[in-house]
Structure formats: C-alpha cells, structure tokens
Amino acid sequence: MRVSTRARRIGVAGVAAGAVLAAGPFVYPAQAAGPSGVSAKGAFLLDASSGEEMWGKSSDTKRQMASTTKVxxxxxxxxxxxxxxxRVTVKKAYRDYVAKWGGSTADLRTGDKLTLRQLLYGLLLPSGCDAAYALADALGKGSSTTARANSFIAKMNAKADQLGMKNTEFDSFDGISKKGRNYxxxxxxxxxxxxxxxxTNIRKVAKSTSTKQKATNGRTYTWYNTNQLxxxxxxxxxxxTGTGTKAGPCLVFAAERNGRSIVGVILxxxxxxxxAKKMLDWSLQQKTPKLDLRSLPEGAERD
Structure with a gap:
C-alpha cells in the first residue's frame, strides 16, 4: 500500500483564489466556487492541454471508483x-468470473479468438469484466490465471506510481474489489x-459510441458504449463509466473544443x-442546452 505524502489539497467547495491559473491566451475565470451545483462527492477538472488544475471538490479523498478502473x-x-x-482465446474462466461476481459483460463466448485490440473495445464500451480478465490473463505472468491476473494488477499499481497517482491502489483489473483495496x-x-x-489506440476506442467486432470463427460482437455523455x-x-455499490455512479470524461482538451472526473x-455538463460548461465558459442523453438499445450493458 502506498501512503500519500501530498500536503496540498483542493477544498471541498472548490479551489482557493490563485489556484485557477492562466493557460496561454485563455484565462480561466477566477471563481472560488467553480461550477455550481455539482453533487458528486468527489470531482476534479484538469486542462489536459496545459496541465493546469482548474477545480476540485474533495479531490484527494480516497474512494472506490468501480469500472473506471478499466481505464x-x-x-x-x-x-x-x-x-x-x-489473438487471445476466450476461456470459460472469464465467463464464470462474470457470473460469479455479477459484473458487466462483453458476453465473450468460450473458444472464440479475438485480438487484444478487439478486447479493448469489449473492455471500454460495454465495460466487459470478461474482457478485462482476458487482457489481464494474456499480459500477466505466471503459471495460472490467478497468478497472471495478480501479475497484471501489479503492473497497474506500477503504472499508477509512474503517473504520480499517490493516493491510488488497485486490487482488481476491472473495479470489482475483493479486498476493498481498489481506490x-x-x-x-x-x-x-x-x-x-x-x-491513439485508447482514444479511438473510447470515443466510439458502438462497434462491431468479428471473431476468427465469424461470430460478430456488437458493443455499445455505456458512456451516455x-x-x-x-x-x-x-x-x-463505472458504477458500484460502494463506489456509486462514477465517470471519467474528456472533451475537446476550440483547441483545448479538458479531462473531468466524477466519483x-x-x-x-x-x-459533467456543469463542469464542462464552466471549464469551457459556455452554456449549453439541457442534456439529451444518447439512448442505449434494449439489452445493452449499463454501467
């Protein structure tokens, strides 16, 4: 377990004056309150173009994050x-895992062969816990599926360290926390x-609202993106997206407009x-109409 040494905090109500900084010719409004009416227990806005931290709410409080783990x-x-x-061959163990834990699924069929690239679609669009298991099993090291999954999770924690995610720990490859140490x-x-x-590979997958992927035996998988934003x-x-009993509904989102790239998090x-709309409207200094959420077909995964 990593213990944070971070002393700086962005407050519950927003950032203090001076924490909203200029980024090139664009200057974020120096509003201590930030976007109003955000109900999330934890939230954060980052200008991905400049790296500037724009606003946060309880942004350093550790929380479970459900399937946003799959990012x-x-x-x-x-x-x-x-x-x-x-190519990766789908094992019965992946389907059994989803059935046991009640996870969201890409409905992978035992014996089908899909590429790692295709499994990324199964991971990020329908939030397939079976696809996550397949990827962990394929890229982890060890003599059993359990050992390889644990090896992959260790790689996730190593990447978190590399990225400076000082208040993060992973104990799962999909957000289903068995030990409560996935936060x-x-x-x-x-x-x-x-x-x-x-x-570019993640970006291409994550921005797809739907996809059709064909296994080597000709079976076609149709997946819809659970992210209705x-x-x-x-x-x-x-x-x-991500949803869990303890985590609640979560969302890691991103938008690009007028040459700027914004990343937001809702826990x-x-x-x-x-x-998310309030946060994007504020960060992009605009007012958009009421959200008309993209609908998901009957039977599509919700997360």
Missing amino acids: MTAAVVVSSGADLDR STARDMAKLGKYALGS LGSYQGVIGIK NSSKRYPD
Whole structure:
C-alpha cells in the first residue's frame, strides 16, 4: 500500500483564489466556487492541454471508483509493447468470473479468438469484466490465471506510481474489489484520464459510441458504449463509466473544443451526467442546452 505524502489539497467547495491559473491566451475565470451545483462527492477538472488544475471538490479523498478502473487496465495494455493484433482465446474462466461476481459483460463466448485490440473495445464500451480478465490473463505472468491476473494488477499499481497517482491502489483489473483495496481520488483519476488520451489506440476506442467486432470463427460482437455523455455533449471524446455499490455512479470524461482538451472526473454521483455538463460548461465558459442523453438499445450493458 502506498501512503500519500501530498500536503496540498483542493477544498471541498472548490479551489482557493490563485489556484485557477492562466493557460496561454485563455484565462480561466477566477471563481472560488467553480461550477455550481455539482453533487458528486468527489470531482476534479484538469486542462489536459496545459496541465493546469482548474477545480476540485474533495479531490484527494480516497474512494472506490468501480469500472473506471478499466481505464488503467487499458493503459497497461497499450503501454506494454504487446502486439495489439495478437489473438487471445476466450476461456470459460472469464465467463464464470462474470457470473460469479455479477459484473458487466462483453458476453465473450468460450473458444472464440479475438485480438487484444478487439478486447479493448469489449473492455471500454460495454465495460466487459470478461474482457478485462482476458487482457489481464494474456499480459500477466505466471503459471495460472490467478497468478497472471495478480501479475497484471501489479503492473497497474506500477503504472499508477509512474503517473504520480499517490493516493491510488488497485486490487482488481476491472473495479470489482475483493479486498476493498481498489481506490483512487478524483485528482489521481484525472491524471490517468490525461495519460489515456495520449494513446491513439485508447482514444479511438473510447470515443466510439458502438462497434462491431468479428471473431476468427465469424461470430460478430456488437458493443455499445455505456458512456451516455458521448454523443450527447459536443466535443466529448470519452472516457469511461463505472458504477458500484460502494463506489456509486462514477465517470471519467474528456472533451475537446476550440483547441483545448479538458479531462473531468466524477466519483459517486447519482447525477453524474448533469454534473459533467456543469463542469464542462464552466471549464469551457459556455452554456449549453439541457442534456439529451444518447439512448442505449434494449439489452445493452449499463454501467
């Protein structure tokens, strides 16, 4: 377990005056309160273009983050150097895992062969815990699926250290925490979101509202992105939803507009999409119409 040495805090109500800094020719409004009415227990806004921290709410409080964990899963995969066109055979263990823990699923079928790249779609769009297990099993080291999964989780923690996520620990590859040691902070998850956007592979997957992927035996998988902010707010390009009993509804989101890139994080909010709209409107200095959320087809995963 890593113990944070961070002394600086962004307060519950927002940032103190002076924490909102100028970024190039654009100057963020020096409003101590930041966006008003954000109900999330933890939230953070980061200008990914300049690296400036724009606003936060309880941004260093450790919280479970559910399936937004899978952003780190994807980050480890793409940074591993593995050939993303490498094929992986789906094992019965992946389906059994989803059934046991009641996780969201890409409905991978035993014996099908999919590439790592295709599994990234299964990971980030329908939030497939089976796809997460397949990726961890494929890229971890060890003589058993359990050992390889644990090896992969160790890689996730090493990447968190590398990114300076000082208040983060992973004990799962998908956000289903068996030991209660899978937590992060809004600030740390914003760092991860910014890093993920630096990958063209993750960016391409995360901004897809849906996809069709064909296994080598011809079976076609159709997956829909659980992130309903995508396609509902102009400029949004991802990144990942998450929902858990302890974590509550969570969202790591990103938007690009007028040459600027914004990453936001919401932890534990029953109004995560309205919260995201308020945060984006404030950070982009605009007022947009009421959100008309992109609908998901009947039977599609919700997360």
